[in-house]
Amino acid sequence: MRPLADVRLLAPLPRPPSIRDGLCFLDHLRGCYRAMGRSPQLPPVWLERPAFYFANPAAVVGPHDDVPISPGSTMFDLELEVGAVIGRGGRDLHPDTAERHIVGYTLYNDWTARDHQQHDMAQGIGMGKGKDSAITLGPALVTADELEPHRRDGRPAFELTASVNDREIAKGSLADMDWTYGELLAFVSRGTELLPGDVVGSGTVPGGCLLEHVDTGDMATFTGWLQPGDVVSLRGEGLGETRQAVRPHPRSSRSAPAPDPTRRNPCPPWSTSPARWTRRTAPSCTSPSAPWRPCWRRRSPTCAPRTAGATA
Numbered sequence: 001m002r003p004l005a006d007v008r009l010l011a012p013l014p015r016p017p018s019i020r021d022g023l024c025f026l027d028h029l030r031g032c033y034r035a036m037g038r039s040p041q042l043p044p045v046w047l048e049r050p051a052f053y054f055a056n057p058a059a060v061v062g063p064h065d066d067v068p069i070s071p072g073s074t075m076f077d078l079e080l081e082v083g084a085v086i087g088r089g090g091r092d093l094h095p096d097t098a099e100r101h102i103v104g105y106t107l108y109n110d111w112t113a114r115d116h117q118q119h120d121m122a123q124g125i126g127m128g129k130g131k132d133s134a135i136t137l138g139p140a141l142v143t144a145d146e147l148e149p150h151r152r153d154g155r156p157a158f159e160l161t162a163s164v165n166d167r168e169i170a171k172g173s174l175a176d177m178d179w180t181y182g183e184l185l186a187f188v189s190r191g192t193e194l195l196p197g198d199v200v201g202s203g204t205v206p207g208g209c210l211l212e213h214v215d216t217g218d219m220a221t222f223t224g225w226l227q228p229g230d231v232v233s234l235r236g237e238g239l240g241e242t243r244q245a246v247r248p249h250p251r252s253s254r255s256a257p258a259p260d261p262t263r264r265n266p267c268p269p270w271s272t273s274p275a276r277w278t279r280r281t282a283p284s285c286t287s288p289s290a291p292w293r294p295c296w297r298r299r300s301p302t303c304a305p306r307t308a309g310a311t312a
Helices: 026-035 114-123 144-150 181-188
Strands: 019-023 051-054 080-086 102-110 135-143 159-164 167-173 199-201 231-236 240-247
Touching (some): 051 181, 080 159, 102 144, 102 199, 102 231, 102 240, 135 144, 181 199
Parallel strands (some): 019 199
Antiparallel strands (some): 019 051, 080 102, 159 231, 231 240
């Protein structure tokens, strides 16, 4: 038996089949709205059904791994959450019995680049690079039966805290969820299978992210965003502790592609297989009515004129 200090703990599920992250604490959303200068009054849609999005299983890191800042981000944030791990699969689960499909729980840090998230939200098709860099799971998968002493009124009631450089920024409990795990699992399993090993996040405990602590009119001028060298810790009653250092991204010196406002329907610069497009053409950049087709010329600065009789 080796001392814990002599080993590196990996995430209890290094590559889950899927990760869904819920938003079960509506006060977290209200706090984010306030920080962004919006009314904390929530639209009725938030009260109609639970919300969730799909996260990136390849972004999972261990409970003590360093976390690089998302490339190009200057507004890097943490989120204090709990992840429920599915043990027995199923579909179309009932809210009253769905929690029986949970084998255990783990701490979940949903690292977020808030500046990238603003772009994701403006585009309106879901979370993208704002939530793509890292997800911490750990330090262990604690089985549901072990956590029975931490349930209250039939639901999980783990006490949770988050700190930055040993300064506590948030404290809360799963007992304060507006949508229970049973309700969340019932919704996400509608018409689809939940598989053993799937991870479903609780959403952020109110106050459990730096965004909710923004005290400036412009989020970009807030001085509390995570910086290289900061140490972030999450603690959960019965769940243990994660402790991680924030690092600069090794490629942070590379700039993101700059948009060219003079181009219309530009050819996709990420195309890597010209042969795939040899029978396709792109419309003239000055023809807004022509249907768009990918241009075959890799990294072409302009779209090729549309060729008569071309086939798709």
